[in-house]
Amino acid sequence: MFARMREIEVVRRFLTGTVSGVVIDILFSFIYLAALFSISPSLTLIIIILLPSQMAAMAVVGPFLRHRLKQSFVANSAHQSRLIETFRNVETVKAQAGEHRYVRRLDATMAASLALSFKITRLHVVNGLIRDAFSNAFDIMILFFGAMLVLENSITLGQLVAFHLLAGHVSGPILGLASLWEHWQGIQVSRMRLGDVLNAASENEAGKQTLSLMKPAVLRMEAVSFGYSADRQVIHKLSLMVCPGQPTVIVGRSGFGKSTVAKVLAGLYPPDAGSVLIDDQPMTNFSPGSVRAAICYLPQEPALFSGTIRENLLLANENATEDEIERALENSASVDIIKRLPEGLDTQIGEHGSSLSGGQRQRLALARLLLCNPNVLIVDEPTSALDEVSASIVTHTLMRLAQSRAVAIITHRPDVFGPDARILDLEQLQGQK
Secondary structure, X not given: OHHHHHHHHHHHHHHHHHHHHHHHHHHHHHHHHHHHHHHOHHHHHHHHHHHHHHHHHHHHHHHHHHHHHHHHHHHHHHHHHHHHHHHXXXXXXXXXXXXXXXXXXXXXHHHHHHHHHHHHHHHHHHHHHHHHHHHHHHHHHHHHHHHHHHHOOOOOHHHHHHHHHHHHHHHHHHHHHHHHHHHHHHHHHHHHHHXXXXXXXXXXXXXXXXXXXXXXOOEEEEEEEEOOEOOEOOEEEEEEEEOOOOOEEEEOOOOOOHHHHHHHHOOOOOOOEEEEEEOOEEHHHEOHHHHHHHEEEEOOOOOOOOOEHHHHHHOOOOOOOHHHHHHHHHHOOOHHHHHHOOOHHHOEOOXXXXXXXXXXXXXXXXXXXXXXXXXXXXXXXXXXXXXXXXXXXXXXXXHHHOOXXXXXXXXXXXXXXXXOOEEEEHHHHHOOO
16 A cells, blocks of 8 residues: 555656656757758658657557566565565564574565566666667768768758757657656556555445434344455354443354454444444444444554554544543553553553553553443453453443443453353354354
């Protein structure tokens, strides 16, 4: 995605720099061409014949260059992705004593990228040779045939010198088309890559209603099927209901699609078949923004952002008061985290919350979620990284919230929620796969 977005700068430079300069030069070349014609129509005819020949020769190189540029974009994107992935997980690499293995993986993608860059450079060299060959041909033919015309007294030596000087002003911009042609091949690739982003369907469709809930909502899935690819369904004709009054605890084996169910319930993924209903109305009838304001989702690995703890919490509700923040911290067992930090809520937590432990990140993410005060709450493994005391506080909070709103909890530990929770076994609901 980021590689595609960087293509905007390539297009901008082409439109504001390369194109404007060449267009102005070509416009003036027609004026110079008229002046050349007034000096010697026969010599001007040589230029008129050579210019299309040069452009045809450059056009032959174009498709090969465009093909290599496409391959190079894919190879560079693959190498950058692997580079980012490796450095992001450098601790894992070191823990496995696998530096040499991961270096080999990086070498493979770098070699592929460099090989394609070398092939592109060769095509640029070929294009340059064509440009130089035609430039020299201009000079040789003008001087050769011009000398013959001087000897025949058709033109004077001064006219030949003037013609040769003016011819450079005509051939220069036209020869500059070779460079423009090379840039244009790159722009074609950039345009296609940007098109992948710009032509993607927007989830914000005009005319959709705004979801407004005046009472606790009931969330329901009816015969929902969903898969990340057409040939592999993760959810198959699943029906379930999440109601206020008691927490709905969804359990099942690892890899059976519990987290996917949570994301579909939260409206993050549209189902391939069936429907998700909120108060008996299809979720697709409402704008995604209003749905997500009413249904808040906490993923299994919640994300924090660089900045202070306070800034992260206020992302959920920028108008939250100090009392509301304090209450959210208490209900997520996060008060002790803040007390241990010398700067409290104004502590910088680093990129992705790197200065915090996994359990601390999970509790602060839950506190941020509670500040949303959602009508429906969906949490994925909320106690997986917590100690027994913290897990007890979080469990108590979720049980209390479930009395006044629909709460769905994905977990491998249903026993911590006690007998009052409604347990749904995903494997039984979908049947054996």
